[in-house]
Amino acid sequence: MSQPVVVGVDASDTAASALDWASDEAWRRAEPLHVVHAWLGEAAEAPAGQEPRTARDTGEDLLDAARRRALLRHPGLAVTTALVQDEARAGLVAESESADLLVVGARGSGGFPRLLLGSTSLLAAGRAACPVVVVRPFEGASGGVVAAVRGDARDEPVLAFAFDSARLRQTSLLAVHTWSYPLLTSRGTLPVVYEAGDVAAEHERLLAEAVAGWRESHPEVPVTAVSVRTGAAKELVSRSKNQQLLVVGRRGKPRGPVGRLGSTSQTVVQHAECPVAVVPLPE
Template sequence: MRNPVVVGVAASSQSSLEAVDWASDEAWLRDAPLRLVHAWFGEAAHAPAGQETRLSKDAGAGLLEAARDRALARRPGLAVATELVNDHPRQALAAAAADALLVVLGTRGSGGFPRLLLGSTSLQTAAHAACPVVVVRPCEAGTGTGGKAGTGGGVLVGVRGRGRDDEVLAYAFDTARRRGLPLHAVHAWAYPLVTGPDHDLPLVYEETDIADEHERLLAEVLAGRRAEYPEVTVTTTAVRSNAARELVAGSQSHQLVVVGRHGEPHGPLGRLGSTSQAVVQHAGCPVVVVPA
């Protein structure tokens, strides 16, 4: 059986509906089945004592049926399955990710800040899932769906340039090809923090030379994928800046941002890493976090 595109269906919210729409389009573009997952365990329900479980389960079944109808109305003929899980959302999504092409989530749990994701199931899933995770928020650059470019931008991808970009670039180029979008690759760099012996100040660098070196590095990293996907229009930026700042700024004029998950399992931010976490929290369009 083909691996599915999995979408988490939460209690009725705009972000959950947008996630269903995005996942339906992605499944259609990839000729993959769509699996709608709702975890109902622990959902609050205003019900007489003893009936909470039944009503929570029934409400979840209703959400899944409505989401299925929405997906089929958007993409008639799409293979759609539903899964009502007696578990907490994080555990249910982790299990669903084991055999998924990708997991798609909305931004439920914003903590009262409509453009900021705080400690949500989406963040946890992006940090730990075995497959790419898409966090969907309203796309300001264009439609972002249906395989056609919107009124602005395309796919924006962050490039580290240190040998850990293969999975990220493969996803970004493939998505740009499937959706008929241009690709813009951003590589942010900083001066190395090195001091010489018996020196209290950093060594002096020639910014032009270092900038040229990073331009060459970016070109080398992209060369193989450009040859593999000649139909994708590629532009690049190598800039002395903070990677998260550049990607968040670029998200305002693109339809999708692709970042790698480069954090350490026991680091302060977990596997998500500081750059990908900042982009997921602050981007102005959907973000894909790819395990690297």
């Protein structure tokens, strides 16, 4: 059996959106859906006059409801569930080791209502062994897939994920490359004079080379490539409106408390208006 699409659920609205998105994605990929709820055994709140129920009992109910919801959305979908006796962040990262894709809601049932991104989602996006999609409630989209392109060899996993996502959705792909003039760090040197047209043309060449092979291998995907002199995060967030998916890379192996989300990918998952896929990149 192929590796599953794994989705973490709790009692939050964003978890319901993540479950629906993951169900659709598993159906598109013809892969099983594995629904996970992490618990630590603490007592859950109970209505007045009733005995408190354990977190395990509540988790079982959540998983049962999630399975029914997924099957109602896609009858015939292979759905499995699991209670994970662990803290949610660690549990989801562990599940990612055997997943094709991990899907999480942008914010869980804990924390503060105005948080843009919960700590569980942030850590999963920064540490998971597989690509992670962060989903927030949205009303659908008329656009396609957007991919952040650096213009070097590390683009391959991002472009592979983005082109495949566009193919499965039968939609278009927008490849976005951003750039800026190099900063001078040494003292006592003459100012560098840039030929704006030459620099822009070089970045356009890098972008064209990055997507050329993928255009050939995915002729069914309409591709638009744009190279813009601006900040990456700002441009990607602005391009996320009405899109089905935005794909960014995550550099290197996870290190530190929240893994290896760079400033661009962290800003994008916090502020994008569509689901964001974070794809691990090679060192």
